[in-house]
Amino acid sequence: MRHGGNPNVLRILGVYKGQAQEDSSAMGLVMEYMERGSLVDLQVALNGPPPWPLTFRIINQIALGMNFLHQLNPPILHLDLKPSNVLLDDSLNAKLTDFGLAKISKTSSKILEMKDEEAAGTTSYMAPEAFSTAQYAPNFSSDVYSYGILVWSVITGRQPYLSNISSLLRFRVKEGDRPDLTSLDSSLADGLSNIIDLMMQCWDSNPKIRPKFIATVFKPKFCRHLLIEYLSSSDRRQQLYESKYTSQQTAPEIPNSTLNYTPAFQT
Numbered sequence: 001m002r003h004g005g006n007p008n009v010l011r012i013l014g015v016y017k018g019q020a021q022e023d024s025s026a027m028g029l030v031m032e033y034m035e036r037g038s039l040v041d042l043q044v045a046l047n048g049p050p051p052w053p054l055t056f057r058i059i060n061q062i063a064l065g066m067n068f069l070h071q072l073n074p075p076i077l078h079l080d081l082k083p084s085n086v087l088l089d090d091s092l093n094a095k096l097t098d099f100g101l102a103k104i105s106k107t108s109s110k111i112l113e114m115k116d117e118e119a120a121g122t123t124s125y126m127a128p129e130a131f132s133t134a135q136y137a138p139n140f141s142s143d144v145y146s147y148g149i150l151v152w153s154v155i156t157g158r159q160p161y162l163s164n165i166s167s168l169l170r171f172r173v174k175e176g177d178r179p180d181l182t183s184l185d186s187s188l189a190d191g192l193s194n195i196i197d198l199m200m201q202c203w204d205s206n207p208k209i210r211p212k213f214i215a216t217v218f219k220p221k222f223c224r225h226l227l228i229e230y231l232s233s234s235d236r237r238q239q240l241y242e243s244k245y246t247s248q249q250t251a252p253e254i255p256n257s258t259l260n261y262t263p264a265f266q267t
Helices: 039-046 052-071 140-156 166-174 192-202 213-218 223-230 234-243
Strands: 012-017 027-031 086-088 094-096 103-106
Touching: 039 086, 039 140, 052 094, 052 140, 052 192, 052 213, 140 192, 140 213
Parallel strands: none
Antiparallel strands: 012 027, 086 094
């Protein structure tokens, strides 16, 4: 990542060696500074989801970043895709970070070089097959499942499950539980039904049915005309953005660059 191969993956600028209180040889990474924090920070500040154009953009940018990782040679699996690992720059562009669980995929058979058995990522975003066998080996579809759950979180501005008991989540997800679909109204925005269909395909219990990330960035054509119409008025855009905040909070101004955003969908 040091050479910054994709605008939606956080760049590593260098490595430093410093002195910590208990470890004189502590090392760390120098990374891009992301002014807006993480997607979680945005969700908390808004007390809900972003305006639809920004929601669609974030969803698309996450897919573009993941597609980049999966298309590398050798491919990289993220394995910890969740809102806290999606950072936002000053223009609210999404960038993937925290590859602490990332693995390099070896060969077309997607066999991973793993030193020990580990459950990848936060339980709420983990694929059901991860809970089914001790011999589970993460692959591309593992990230796609996490993306599907993450899309639900971006759309709703909420965590996917009410329970935070890991053992219960492991059991219920394996049995087919998914985030609540009754809270989604596809009529709220043009193209939202496309996103919901894609989301459900991504979190399918059968890994073979889940699409590849390159398909997720090809499919959504819903955003282009919506952005032009919705973002044509900066006053309306800022008013709707501010309305998402609680009375105790002050909404930061949405950068003007968001107005000029052109979807990065491939054709």
